[in-house]
Amino acid sequence: xxxxxxxxxxxxxGGTGKTTLAAALALSFAQAGAKTLLLEVEGRAGLAPxxxxxxxxxxxxxxxxxxxxxxxxxREALLEYIEMYYKAGAAGRALAKFGVIDFATTIAPGLRDxxxxxxxxxxxxxxxxxxxxxxxxxxxxxxxxxxxxxPTGRIGKFLDINAQLAxxxxxxxxxxxxxxxxxxxxxxxxxxxxxxxxEEMPIQESLEAITELRCLGIQVGHVFVxxxxxxxxxxxxxxxxxxxxxxxxxxxxxRYRKRVTRQQEQxxxxxxxxxxxxxxxxxxxxxxILEFIATGLREA
Numbered sequence: 001x002x003x004x005x006x007x008x009x010x011x012x013x014g015g016t017g018k019t020t021l022a023a024a025l026a027l028s029f030a031q032a033g034a035k036t037l038l039l040e041v042e043g044r045a046g047l048a049p050x051x052x053x054x055x056x057x058x059x060x061x062x063x064x065x066x067x068x069x070x071x072x073x074x075r076e077a078l079l080e081y082i083e084m085y086y087k088a089g090a091a092g093r094a095l096a097k098f099g100v101i102d103f104a105t106t107i108a109p110g111l112r113d114x115x116x117x118x119x120x121x122x123x124x125x126x127x128x129x130x131x132x133x134x135x136x137x138x139x140x141x142x143x144x145x146x147x148x149x150x151p152t153g154r155i156g157k158f159l160d161i162n163a164q165l166a167x168x169x170x171x172x173x174x175x176x177x178x179x180x181x182x183x184x185x186x187x188x189x190x191x192x193x194x195x196x197x198x199e200e201m202p203i204q205e206s207l208e209a210i211t212e213l214r215c216l217g218i219q220v221g222h223v224f225v226x227x228x229x230x231x232x233x234x235x236x237x238x239x240x241x242x243x244x245x246x247x248x249x250x251x252x253x254x255r256y257r258k259r260v261t262r263q264q265e266q267x268x269x270x271x272x273x274x275x276x277x278x279x280x281x282x283x284x285x286x287x288x289i290l291e292f293i294a295t296g297l298r299e300a
Contacts, residue, residue: 001028001222001297005191007124007184008146008221011155011209012195013202017226019046020285020293021195021278022148027294030066034143037123038063040071041116047071047148050290068142077115113161114178120147121181124189152194152209159185159192160216191221198225198263207269223273227280229260276300 008025012018026038037060040047045055048071051063056071063069126141150158162185166178184190192213196206210220267275276297281289 001025001300005189005219005221006140006142006144007120007190008144009149009155009159009190009192010146010195011149011152011192012224013152013197013205016195016197016202017278018151018195019044019148020050020290021193021224021226022146023047023050024290024293024297025193026067026144026146027064027290028297029144029146030064031291031294032298033066035141036067036144036146037142038067038069039120039123039145039147040069041120041147042150043071043073045071050285050287052287072116072119074112074115077119078111110161110165113158114165114181117159117162117181117185118177120145121184124184149192152205155192155209156212156216156218159190159213159218163216186217188219191219193221193224195224195226197227198266200266203266203269210273221274223270223275224278225267225270225275226278228263228277229256229280231260232256 010018010022010025012021023038026036029036038047040056047069048054048056048063051069053063053069056063056069058071058073058076060068060070123142123145124140127139128141149155160182162178162182166175166182194206194209196202206223210223213220267277278293278296281293
């Protein structure tokens with residue numbers, strides 16, 4: 001897979017392995033030599049353990065060769081926004097001291113989404129020397145930015161929040177900033193990858209998310225179908241083994257074959273999309289397994 005487009009948003013229904021695939025995708029770009037930033041925006045601290053680290057801070061830290069990671073905290077992002085655009089860092093810290101910042105980012109989920117997408121926007125368009133570009137032309141600090149985004153149930157609203165804000169703010173810097181972020185989210189520089197399982201409910205939610213994103217004019221990339229079981233030849237069981245054991249083994253083989261058949265039936269619903277199948281890797285994902293998945297994605 002190529003790192004172009006530059007902002008890769010990874011979403012999926014809870015429990016599909018969204019965070020693992022976001023990490024593997026970012027690692028695959030880094031393996032290919034692209035300087036990559038991996039963003040965590042939900043505060044669940046799921047990325048750091050995959051790289052053998054403690055929680056990611058609200059600053060970019062190197063977590064693997066060519067790969068940096070960061071957990072975007074809405075509270076810190078709002079303070080940074082106040083300092084960057086209003087040159088009022090002292091006022092922002094005073095507001096934080098009295099709990100105003102926490103109140104604002106907790107009570108207003110729309111504001112949280114504006115801040116989180118804004119941070120991704122800033123990272124995508126940042127030039128060397130921490131200068132932001134006024135256009136979408138490089139050179140850039142990062143070749144690719146990967147976001148472990150909210151689940152499919154709210155991904156459309158999350159990515160389209162700035163378009164909504166721009167329609168409300170008629171004039172001023174807020175409208176200008178919202179328009180710039182919305183332009184990025186709806187451009188060819190951004191693509192949304194869906195992570196799903198070969199099961200009825202995750203597939204259905206993924207299809208609904210794809211429809212919503214396309215209606216919003218947001219580009220959809222790959223559909224990662226996680227935890228796929230491959231077809232296997234089991235042969236026959238010898239009459240020499242205990243009959244009870246043979247019966248139990250045949251039952252398990254039959255259950256496995258039925259699962260594979262059900263998975264293949266669900267895959268047919270995705271025949272019109274760019275599907276990448278990810279083999280079942282077990283419950284615990286080590287860094288070595290993450291590297292294995294990343295290598296597969298790089299070659300896909």
